[in-house]
Amino acid sequence: MAQQDACTLLDQDHKEAEQMFQSYRSERDDSRKLALTERLCNALRVHIQIENEIFYPAFQQATRDNKLVDESRHEHDEALSMIDTLERAGRPDDATMQKLEAAIKDHVEDERTKMFPEARASQSMDLVGLAQQLQARKSELMAGHPA
Ligand SMILES: [Fe+2]
Ligand SMILES: [Fe+2]
Incomplete structure (x- = not known):
């Protein structure tokens, strides 16, 4: 495989998340919505964690752009709180999913x-x-978190 850069790898995750949001929107079956919710929440948690642990600190050290990193970490926290709500609901929560999709879209x-x-x-x-x-x-x- 060709060597890829970190931004390409992270953007691949973004595209997968966009596809899962889209699948959720066109899904009508509650049990499949719940399964998609679980997959999407797991994928976003992992993505946010690797950015927080590895990419953001490296970016901050290299660019000293503390403002952008602070804003981005704050957006991660907001997304994580919506992810918590979705995971606790025990049923499809379309309204929170819609808010999360909009927030992730802006963040990405x-x-x-x-x-x-x-x-x-x-x-x-x-x-x-x-x-x-x-x-x-x-x-x-x-x-x-097996998918
Ligand atoms: Fe990201
Ligand atoms: Fe992010």
């Missing part, structure tokens, strides 16, 4: 248009090495 847009371009422009980030670290941590976390 900021990563794509602000954070990733800044990361790629910075000379001091090893984006290929970070991609390997992100992938390894992701595999480890997913092992605890």
Whole structure:
């Protein structure tokens, strides 16, 4: 496999999440909605955790863009609280899912248009090495959450 950079790897997760939100919107069956909710929440938790643990600290150290990192971490916390609500509901919760989708859409847009371009422009980030670290941590976390 070609060496990929960390931003490409993270954006792959974003695209998978977008697809799951879309599937949820077109799903009418409650048990399939619940299964999708579980998959989506697990995937987002893992994604947020690897960004918080690995990508954001590396980005912050390289760019000193504390403001962007603080805002992004705050958005992660807001998403996590909606994910908690969805996981506790025990039934499909369309209203919270809709709010989460909108929040994630805005957040991903900021990563794509602000954070990733800044990361790629910075000379001091090893984006290929970070991609390997992100992938390894992701595999480890997913092992605890079989899809
Ligand atoms: Fe992300
Ligand atoms: Fe994020």
